[in-house]
Amino acid sequence: MNDLVVKNVRVVRPNVRDVVQGDVAIIGGKFAAIGQQLQGRQSYDGKGLLAFPGVVDAHMHTGIYSPLAEDAVSESRAAAQGGVTTSLNYFRSGQYYLNKGGPYVEFFPEVLKISEGKFHVDYGFHLAPMDSTHISETERLVKDFGVCSFKIFMFYGSHGLHGRSDSQRDFLMIGPDERYDYAHFEFVMRGVQAARERFPEKSSQISLSLHCETAEIMTAYTKIIEGRKDLDGLAAYHESRPPHSEGLAVFIASYLANEAALPTINLLHLSSRKALTAALQMAEVFPHIDFRREVTIGHLVLDTHSKAGVFAKVNPPIRPREDVEFLWQKVLEGKVDWVVSDHACCRHETKAAKHALGNIWLAKSGFGGTEYLLPALLSEGAKRGLPLHRVAELTSYNPAKRFGANSKGDIAPGLDADLVLVDPKSSWSIRAAESESTQGYTPFEGIELTHKVTATFLRGELVCENGKVLGSPRGRYLHRPTA
Numbered sequence: 255m256n257d258l259v260v261k262n263v264r265v266v267r268p269n270v271r272d273v274v275q276g277d278v279a280i281i282g283g284k285f286a287a288i289g290q291q292l293q294g295r296q297s298y299d300g301k302g303l304l305a306f307p308g309v310v311d312a313h314m315h316t317g318i319y320s321p322l323a324e325d326a327v328s329e330s331r332a333a334a335q336g337g338v339t340t341s342l343n344y345f346r347s348g349q350y351y352l353n354k355g356g357p358y359v360e361f362f363p364e365v366l367k368i369s370e371g372k373f374h375v376d377y378g379f380h381l382a383p384m385d386s387t388h389i390s391e392t393e394r395l396v397k398d399f400g401v402c403s404f405k406i407f408m409f410y411g412s413h414g415l416h417g418r419s420d421s422q423r424d425f426l427m428i429g430p431d432e433r434y435d436y437a438h439f440e441f442v443m444r445g446v447q448a449a450r451e452r453f454p455e456k457s458s459q460i461s462l463s464l465h466c467e468t469a470e471i472m473t474a475y476t477k478i479i480e481g482r483k484d485l486d487g488l489a490a491y492h493e494s495r496p497p498h499s500e501g502l503a504v505f506i507a508s509y510l511a512n513e514a515a516l517p518t519i520n521l522l523h524l525s526s527r528k529a530l531t532a533a534l535q536m537a538e539v540f541p542h543i544d545f546r547r548e549v550t551i552g553h554l555v556l557d558t559h560s561k562a563g564v565f566a567k568v569n570p571p572i573r574p575r576e577d578v579e580f581l582w583q584k585v586l587e588g589k590v591d592w593v594v595s596d597h598a599c600c601r602h603e604t605k606a607a608k609h610a611l612g613n614i615w616l617a618k619s620g621f622g623g624t625e626y627l628l629p630a631l632l633s634e635g636a637k638r639g640l641p642l643h644r645v646a647e648l649t650s651y652n653p654a655k656r657f658g659a660n661s662k663g664d665i666a667p668g669l670d671a672d673l674v675l676v677d678p679k680s681s682w683s684i685r686a687a688e689s690e691s692t693q694g695y696t697p698f699e700g701i702e703l704t705h706k707v708t709a710t711f712l713r714g715e716l717v718c719e720n721g722k723v724l725g726s727p728r729g730r731y732l733h734r735p736t737a
Contacts, residue, residue: 255293255295256293257280259277259279260277260711261277261298262275262301263276263675264303264305265288266305266643268643268650271643274288283713284671284714285668298716305665306628306642307665309340309628309650310339310649310654310659311340311342311595311649311653312592312656312657313522314329315345316329318351319598319600319618322369324692327373327727329599329622332691334712334718337627339376339662339710339717341375342379342380342403343377344382345381346382347382349425349427354427355427358381358387358391358395362399365379371727374727374729378734381404382404389442396453399733400731400736402459402460402734403734404463405463405464406462406465407465410425410434411433411438412473415569422434436510439507446460446462447516456658459657462516462519462520464519465522466503466521467495467500467503468499472496476495476615478494487558487563488560488566489574491614492572495571497573500532504529505532508536512540520545521547522548524549524590525570526573529570534584546591546652546656547589548593548594550594550595551595551626552568553581556697557578564606565621566621566697567614567617567620568620582634582638586640592652592656596623597624598619598620598621599621599622622691626696626703628707629705630698630701632705633704633705650662651664658732671714672711673710674710674711675708677705681704684699685699
């Protein structure tokens with residue numbers, strides 16, 4: 255007998271064009287069957303709604319601006335509201351996060367201890383090697399801690415998180431003999447490739463992600479744009495971090511990956527025509543490198559004319575509408591591999607000090623949005639003819655397979671019963687007041703959507719219904735690659 259049957263749903267699966275009407279059976283927290291007139295000890299009426307696999311939000315920053323113990327609770331509640339059942343978080347040593355340096359074998363156990371029992375969804379971490387010690391720990395992080403994905407912030411060498419900076423060494427909390435530069439990036443790549451060679455059975459799911467922006471260009475342009483009186487807000491920030499800075503960084507990252515013989519490269523939050531074009535060009539130049547291309551829901555929905563103003567400050571910047579439409583064009587062409595939120599809860603009082611409200615240069619970078627990832631992609635995608643099965647691939651299957659969450663990503667027997675019910679005929683307006691996030695505002699405020707998440711199941715348990723999160727945190731840490 256099945257434990258639970260979610261009845262009368264239209265099942266959306268990745269790589270399957272047809273939407274199937276029927277029931278979904280669950281046993282022991284795993285999908286058991288998709289069929290007709292299935293029976294179980296309990297049933298849940300799906301009311302003919304769309305049923306998607308749980309969203310794998312592969313780019314989040316839980317704990318960046320608020321203590322991890324607080325952020326893990328509130329932001330995973332917001333994630334559950336939006337159908338996210340797996341939260342993969344970029345984490346590093348240095349300022350923000352835990353505000354400390356040192357080796358990861360000491361640092362990361364603290365992260366895991368703080369996180370335990372806090373997340374309402376399943377979770378994992380990507381780690382950024384900030385110094386040579388971290389590079390030497392790569393193999394151990396894979397073997398002992400289940401971290402199989404790593405990150406480079408290419409602009410950190412001489413540019414700050416929020417703008418120009420002359421104190422990067424203090425910010426990164428690295429020693430006087432360490433440098434965070436192109437040579438370090440190459441050695442990180444060699445370290446990740448060494449781990450792939452050490453664990454060949456896991457090698458396809460050991461990868462390196464890069465935030466591609468070029469520090470020197472951004473610093474020079476920021477100085478120029480700050481002095482202009484005819485530009486402000488998001489338009490000024492866009493000009494200060496120009497798209498060709500992104501494109502050049504993609505070229506550099508790709509060349510270094512080829513030099514280091516590292517074939518598993520993820521190009522994060524590509525925000526502009528120039529950046530995404532560069533990524534596609536590099537895939538042709540280096541066909542032996544398995545490039546994956548990511549965009550965020552923010553870059554697909556917002557543009558430089560957004561009413562949100564400085565509250566939409568993020569890295570890379572929100573771009574003009576022509577860049578937004580180019581990203582959509584490539585999504586529709588299948589040239590983008592996954593869509594994420596880049597969720598970084600930055601509360602109002604953190605985003606901009608009272609004396610600096612409206613000043614784009616003094617505002618913090620980043621904002622939340624994991625709760626809007628799936629409904630916004632579906633709503634905007636429906637206008638453009640994005641097939642439902644592609645949405646399942648972009649939000650679940652593709653990131654799950656790349657990042658080693660092998661029990662996630664599809665509605666298929668044996669996989670974790672992570673399920674999201676979506677009403678495709680529910681018109682609603684985004685309101686920050688209705689989110690479980692502690693951010694208190696959202697750059698998406700007032701945007702009209704046509705799809706709404708009504709229920710989220712995590713491993714067969716109902717964790718959110720009609721926007722209300724249910725029960726205590728039950729998320730598990732994913733030691734990746736998972737079985």
